[in-house]
Amino acid sequence: MADQIKVVFYMNQFFAGIGGEEKADQIPIELEELKGPALALSQVIKESNAEVVKTVVCGDSFFGENEEQAKKELLGMIKAASPDIFLASPAFGSGRNGVATASICSAVTQELGIPAVTAMYPDNPGSELVYPAYALPTSNRAEKMINVLEDMWDFALKVKDGEVRGSAARENYIPRGVRKNEVDESTAAERVLPLLLSKIKGEAYVTEVALPKHDAVEAPKPVTNMKKATLALVTEGSLVPFGNPDKLESWWGEHWYKYSIEGLDDFEKGKYETIHAGFENANIDDDPDRLLPLDVARIAEKEGRIGKLFDIYLTTTGMETATSSAKRMGREMAEFLRSEGVDAAIVTGT
Amino acid sequence: MLELVSNIYEVRSIAFGDSTFYKEGVLSINRAEVEALIREDENVGEITLSLTKPGDSARIVHVWDVIEPRTKVDGPGAIFPGWLDAPISYAEGTMNRMPGAAVVTCTEYSPDSDAYTVQCESIIDMSGPAAEICPYSQTNNLVMEILPRDKMSIPEHNKMVTKAGLKIAKYLADVTIGQVPSKTETYALGKKDPNLPNVALLLVVSGSTAALDTYINGFSCVGIMPTLIHPNEILQGSLVASTALVASIKNFTYDYQNNALINELFKDNGVKHNFVGVVVERGYAYEYDDKVRLSSHAANLIRHLEADGVIITSEGGGNILLETMLACRECEERGIKTAIVMSEFCGHQGTGSPFVDSVPEADLIVSTGNTEELMEFPEMEVAYGGKTWIATDVPSNKAIKRSIYDTVASANSMLGHAKLKAYDY
Numbered sequence: 001m002a003d004q005i006k007v008v009f010y011m012n013q014f015f016a017g018i019g020g021e022e023k024a025d026q027i028p029i030e031l032e033e034l035k036g037p038a039l040a041l042s043q044v045i046k047e048s049n050a051e052v053v054k055t056v057v058c059g060d061s062f063f064g065e066n067e068e069q070a071k072k073e074l075l076g077m078i079k080a081a082s083p084d085i086f087l088a089s090p091a092f093g094s095g096r097n098g099v100a101t102a103s104i105c106s107a108v109t110q111e112l113g114i115p116a117v118t119a120m121y122p123d124n125p126g127s128e129l130v131y132p133a134y135a136l137p138t139s140n141r142a143e144k145m146i147n148v149l150e151d152m153w154d155f156a157l158k159v160k161d162g163e164v165r166g167s168a169a170r171e172n173y174i175p176r177g178v179r180k181n182e183v184d185e186s187t188a189a190e191r192v193l194p195l196l197l198s199k200i201k202g203e204a205y206v207t208e209v210a211l212p213k214h215d216a217v218e219a220p221k222p223v224t225n226m227k228k229a230t231l232a233l234v235t236e237g238s239l240v241p242f243g244n245p246d247k248l249e250s251w252w253g254e255h256w257y258k259y260s261i262e263g264l265d266d267f268e269k270g271k272y273e274t275i276h277a278g279f280e281n282a283n284i285d286d287d288p289d290r291l292l293p294l295d296v297a298r299i300a301e302k303e304g305r306i307g308k309l310f311d312i313y314l315t316t317t318g319m320e321t322a323t324s325s326a327k328r329m330g331r332e333m334a335e336f337l338r339s340e341g342v343d344a345a346i347v348t349g350t
Numbered sequence: 351m352l353e354l355v356s357n358i359y360e361v362r363s364i365a366f367g368d369s370t371f372y373k374e375g376v377l378s379i380n381r382a383e384v385e386a387l388i389r390e391d392e393n394v395g396e397i398t399l400s401l402t403k404p405g406d407s408a409r410i411v412h413v414w415d416v417i418e419p420r421t422k423v424d425g426p427g428a429i430f431p432g433w434l435d436a437p438i439s440y441a442e443g444t445m446n447r448m449p450g451a452a453v454v455t456c457t458e459y460s461p462d463s464d465a466y467t468v469q470c471e472s473i474i475d476m477s478g479p480a481a482e483i484c485p486y487s488q489t490n491n492l493v494m495e496i497l498p499r500d501k502m503s504i505p506e507h508n509k510m511v512t513k514a515g516l517k518i519a520k521y522l523a524d525v526t527i528g529q530v531p532s533k534t535e536t537y538a539l540g541k542k543d544p545n546l547p548n549v550a551l552l553l554v555v556s557g558s559t560a561a562l563d564t565y566i567n568g569f570s571c572v573g574i575m576p577t578l579i580h581p582n583e584i585l586q587g588s589l590v591a592s593t594a595l596v597a598s599i600k601n602f603t604y605d606y607q608n609n610a611l612i613n614e615l616f617k618d619n620g621v622k623h624n625f626v627g628v629v630v631e632r633g634y635a636y637e638y639d640d641k642v643r644l645s646s647h648a649a650n651l652i653r654h655l656e657a658d659g660v661i662i663t664s665e666g667g668g669n670i671l672l673e674t675m676l677a678c679r680e681c682e683e684r685g686i687k688t689a690i691v692m693s694e695f696c697g698h699q700g701t702g703s704p705f706v707d708s709v710p711e712a713d714l715i716v717s718t719g720n721t722e723e724l725m726e727f728p729e730m731e732v733a734y735g736g737k738t739w740i741a742t743d744v745p746s747n748k749a750i751k752r753s754i755y756d757t758v759a760s761a762n763s764m765l766g767h768a769k770l771k772a773y774d775y
Contacts, residue, residue: 131701167773175774179700181719181754182773183482188691189610189766192661192716193549196689197623199714200547200659208771209694209715212703251756277470277596278667280504280559320596320667320722320755322697323706350669 005050005160008083009038010074010104012097015089016057024096026059028073037089041149048157054081060096063103070100071107079112085156086112090119090148091126093140098126105133115159117152122174131176134159229343231301232310234333236318237284237291237350238276239267250277253317256329258336262311266295278319279350292348310342318349353538354582355444357423357531359523361451364401364490372525377451379492379522387521388496388514393506395499400734402454402491406476407731410493411739411746412456413472413759414508415591416486416604417515419448421523422586429523430516430587432568439567439588441580446526452489452604453522455515456735457496459504471740472597472759478728483719483754483761483770486604493734494518504594505560512565512592515603537582537616542624542656550657551581551611551628552648552681553765554674555601556593556665558634564601564665565590566630576631576648578655581612584628593665598721598754598761599693601665610766611661611691626655631677633670641673649680659687663764667695668706675709682711689714693762694772696720698753704772719770721755721762 013019013026015036034042038055045052056077063070078086086108088101098120105116109132116133120126121140136155138148155173158164167182168175184191191208198205223229240248246257267288274284274291289295292313301309314333318326337345360375367378381399388394402408421429425443428435459469474486481487496511542548555564557571564571566579567588579588589606615625631648635641652660660681664674671692678688692715694704700720726749733746744750754761754770762768 167775169773177701178775179694179696179704179720179772180775181723181770184769184771186769187610187614187766188716188718188764188768188771189614192611192689192691192766193614193618193623195714195716196549196659196661196687197547199687199689200549205714207714208717209692209704211708211710211712211715212705278669280561282504320695322702322722324697324702 002049005048005085006053006081006083007041007045007050007085007087008054008056008078008081009041009052010056010086010088010101011037012089012100013057013059018057024059024061026057027062028056028058028070028077030077031055031057037145037149040146041087041153044146044149045153048153053083058100060100063100064096067103071104074104075107075111078108083114085160086114086116087152087156088116088118090138090145090152091124092138092142093121093124095125098124099129102126102130102135106130109133115156117156117159119148119152120174127174128177131178134164135174136172137174223344226306227304228307230308230310230341231297231306232337232342232345233261233292233294233297233313234345234347235292235313235315237348238274238317239272239288239291239315240275242271242273244275248275248315249317250275251317251320253319253321253329254325256314256316256333258312258314260311261294261313264294265298267292276317276319276350297346310337310340351538351540352441352580352582353536354442354585356535356537356585357444357446357526358533358535359446359448359526359529360532361448361490363403364451364492366401370522370525372448372529377448377490377522384518384521387517388494391510391514393499393502393510394496394514396497398495400493402476402493402734404476404488404490408476409730409733409747410454410456410474410491410735411471411733412458412736413474414455414457414511415515416602416759417453417519418604418607419451419453419519419523420587420607421446421520421527423527427586429520430590432565433513433516433590434520437567437569439583439586441582445586446523446531448523448526450490451522452486452491453515453519454486454491454493455496455511456493457507457511458736459507460501469740470594470596471756472600473757474759475727475730479725480727480758483768484758485760485767492518492522495735508561508592508594512590516587516590537585539581539625539627540620542626543620546620546622546624547658548626548656549615549623550626550652550655550660551615552631552652552660552662552677553628554631554633554662554664554670554677555589556595556634556670557632562593562595562634565592571630571632574632576629576644576651578651579628579630581616581628584609584612589630595666596756597759598757599666599764600760601763601765602760605760605763605765605767608767611663614766626657631673633665633673635673641676645673645676645680648677649684649686652681652686653684657686659689662688662690664692665764671705671707675707675712678712679709688712689716691716691718691764691766693718693764694720695722696772697722698724700775717771718762718764718768719754720772722753724751724753725757726751727757
């Protein structure tokens with residue numbers, strides 16, 4: 001007889017029968033007995049020679065406000081049971097519950113390597129947090145619990161056997177913010193024309209690529225008096241000392257560097273260069289001030305139009321650079337400049 | 351009615367031989383003649399000629415351009431106008447073409463060349479996983495590695511190699527003159543059926559500097575306003591690629607000659623839609639206002655064609671994306687529905703946002719895949735075009751893991767032939 005499949009199940013305080021909103025601060029615990037959806041699941045999985053060996057519970061508020069601690073404690077309880085599969089009770093439209101179930105599933109797969117599945121309404125904010133685990137789509141209202149648990153179980157078995165290989169649309173799970181390539185049967189040309197004709201005729205059409213949501217960066221208050229301000233020069237145009245001593249990458253920027261401009265009135269040709277792969281470098285190499293105007297900035301300093309020119313410039317490569325890397329580097333640069341008393345920066349791009 | 355007749359001579363195999371001829375699907379090529387023709391340009395130094403066929407355990411590196419052999423056999427105008435003959439182009443006449451064959455030019459910038467510190471790599475694997483996503487893995491290729499004799503400026507170097515490729519493409523097709531084709535196709539825009547929607551095509555092409563250029567009848571597109579051009583002219587080589595852009599999102603001359611979007615628009619022309627014409631817009635303008643100006647003008651030309659809808663392409667990365675998105679906005683504001691063909695930049699893990707910028711009007715985008723996905727490129731028995739993977743010590747036939755973006759020629763092409771598509775996972 002094949003080995004029994006061990007399952008650990010997660011519920012929030014409500015589904016565990018502990019209480020409603022007033023008990024949302026429930027700390028992570030293990031339940032002594034099967035209840036609610038855990039009990040229902042145990043019936044569903046019996047014929048697969050599977051058993052719910054442990055149920056863990058956490059309050060939605062407790063999880064939301066103490067995520068690291070909650071995850072640590074829950075992972076400890078889950079790991080101790082050595083499950084083959086981890087399931088988290090469907091969250092439906094409940095945002096806090098969805099965030100908790102998605103986050104714990106994600107951690108179980110990432111840190112314990114165990115297949116993990118939950119379910120929720122596709123717009124539930126938790127759906128963006130579940131990768132590399134899975135969330136199946138449900139209605140917004142909590143309904144048809146047994147059906148959802150059955151679907152989750154079938155899906156989890158497939159994940160365990162390595163059979164979930166296709167896209168979210170094909171395998172019927174909620175997209176997790178990850179895009180992967182496949183070779184389609186038809187070319188982009190064959191697909192685009194019928195879609196455009198539908199759009200022209202006012203018929204329904206679905207885009208293959210959704211527009212990204214860009215976060216809006218709130219501009220800080222303007223500098224009140226430039227004559228007293230310290231200004232720094234920053235560029236994503238890969239301006240480096242000639243020879244690129246630190247080997248700044250020409251694309252896929254992941255590093256940034258600082259170089260002294262103390263006592264310099266401009267970037268001298270032959271002493272500095274650009275190694276950016278996104279534009280023809282000759283014009284910049286000919287006069288690197290064209291990329292980062294040290295000459296003009298120094299004159300402004302001498303004339304008193306700015307208080308002081310910070311004597312280090314910062315450089316990175318903004319060509320084919322992941323948005324996440326750009327964000328990280330920007331944050332790091334800002335922290336450095338702020339710690340050095342810099343008030344404003346000019347950032348040049350290409 | 352302006353009609354282009356295309357005589358088809360399919361190439362099923364190629365070989366070097368004592369003379370250059372085409373017979374029953376076999377293309378024989380005389381090396382000495384090819385070399386002599388290339389050497390008509392005194393600036394050419396070393397030349398290495400090789401052949402690759404689909405399925406070979408072979409890799410071609412440092413690919414510069416790919417061209418399908420074509421020649422104009424009847425009617426006014428020339429093939430590749432402005433490069434080999436007078437820069438006079440006509441949308442009618444007869445041409446011979448040789449599907450199944452391609453001329454592949456390869457070159458390498460010398461390390462002390464003036465513009466680029468790092469040349470972009472571009473490869474064609476004739477077998478293996480990369481062959482599935484590269485159109486030139488399916489053609490019988492004459493590989494011509496051409497190096498300059500002396501130090502050359504990048505633009506001059508590019509033009510030298512580009513011209514050599516076009517010259518040999520015509521030379522090979524010339525041997526079909528007088529032979530009976532296996533098939534004939536005709537291309538014409540024809541009269542518009544008032545009951546069908548009018549669809550135009552807007553090609554946004556790279557025109558950053560002389561090193562990242564596209565040529566229209568031999569004229570650089572850097573600095574030009576958008577222009578109308580008949581699709582039949584594009585089939586005859588009016589658009590020639592000459593850009594050192596990154597491999598998978600760069601347009602090759604072959605992709606203009608065999609433009610999947612033009613072919614698709616011709617296919618059901620007069621049946622499901624009216625194909626009303628093509629506009630070319632130069633991308634990579636330096637000032638934002640220029641991008642707006644060019645996109646506004648392109649939209650006006652498309653409006654002049656009385657288009658109800660337009661398919662818009664791009665070529666390259668973030669900077670030119672602005673022209674494409676602005677063109678989308680300008681068209682939609684004039685009541686012209688748009689669909690964009692676009693590659694995505696989701697990062698190696700596929701978790702990044704697909705584009706760095708967009709306009710809310712861009713609500714219909716067809717994917718040509720995540721360019722930044724990593725692939726394993728297996729070891730091949732042999733490699734042509736260069737000794738090592740560019741800017742590495744790794745021999746070019748050896749295995750390597752890299753992103754599609756800076757490796758596989760034309761894999762994410764926004765000219766429509768790509769089957770690569772990114773899905774939500």
